[in-house]
Amino acid sequence: MAHTTSSCRRTVFGLMAFCLVMLHGAVAAQTIRFAPEKDYAPFVSAGPAGQVQGLSIDVLDILKPRLGANVQVLPADNLANILQAARRGEVDLISSLRPTPERAEFLAFTEPYVKVPAVLVVKQGPIPPTLKDLADRPVAVGKGYAVESFVRTNYPLIRWVAVSDDVAALQALLRGDVDGVVADVASVSDATRHSGIRGVQVVESLPFEYELSFAYRKELAALGDALNAGLKDITPATRQALLRRWIDTETLTYEDPRLTWVRKLAMVLSVLALVMVGVWRLRAKRSSDRAADGL
Incomplete structure (x- = not known):
């Protein structure tokens, strides 16, 4: 009887431990560790008070409701340190990145958003x-x-x-x-x-x-699917509004x-061509009028 009770206790404690582990894993899975760059304005940077800001942050804010998880913003750092941390598995999400073969060894990428x-x-x-x-x-x-x-x-x-x-x-x-x-x-x-x-x-x-795309740990395929689905839903008007807010789109x-003079010369030649066409038409009309008077 004592052996049976002891065995039951071990089973109960084992189940409790398993549940705690599963609960911890579920909470961890609901937290996305986002590593922002501190010095990549206007896409992402740390403001005067340390808050992260930029076009990529605005895009991420639009996508957050689609992710089904909390986004933990890590301290802003330079890109080299962020990539090293991502390679070690300490970062889940990075913004404003271009895919490269080296980065693709440990990261996957969304469709570009700018x-x-x-x-x-x-x-x-x-x-x-x-x-x-x-x-x-x-x-x-x-x-x-x-x-x-x-x-x-x-x-x-x-x-x-x-x-x-x-x-x-x-x-x-x-x-x-x-x-x-x-x-x-x-x-x-x-x-x-x-x-x-x-x-x-x-x-x-x-x-x-x-x-520029969002990059995420290759193991987090569901996160990538959610990011891409959210990016597809951003309307062209919203994209243009974000660009105008953060970037001088004329640049x-x-x-x-060095080719500016070519453009100016082309404009001058176009004006001269229009003037010459006008002169030719005026002369043609005068010739036609004189011919009519002669008749």
Whole structure:
């Protein structure tokens, strides 16, 4: 009898322990650990009071009701540290990322929710250099950013200098530590408007586009499905409103300053063509009138 009672007690305690473990797992599954970047404005950054803000945060707020879980916002950090934490399994969700083969080893990605081009930025001057002109010279690029591996592969003659973020890169440009910066045009626009960056200009568009997505741990397929479903439901009007709030959308339509004269010349030629057509029509009418008078 005592043996039976002891066995029952062990069974009850085992069931209780199992239930506690399952309960802990359920609570953990209902918490999504989101790691925001502290310095990737206007997409995501830490504000003056430490609060995270940006276009990607607004998109995430729209998606939260679809996730079926609480979103725990981790302390803002730089991208390199966030990716290391994600590789260790300490982060569930990251915003504002472009898929790369290296990141795909431990992360999965949603469809992109915003696209912006990468550009070369230099100090203002009468004859700005292109990347070809900067061979063997230092050019800054964000450390761990998707564009870093692209430029190192496609522009090997340049001395690439990896920096923590785009603002730090632009500050290095103004100090003269580097001769150029490669960054996305939206971040450059934000830095010139809000970070006191002056005296720089965009001179070249690179064949690289930031297609920014949400990234999540590969094990969390259901989270990815929920994110993608929510992104599909965001209307074009809402997307445009978010862009207008955070990004000077005119900067997204890139025009190489060295080709501005071509556009102006084309406009002048178009006006001249219209004038010549008008003159020809006027002469034709006068000739027709004289011919009629002769009759």
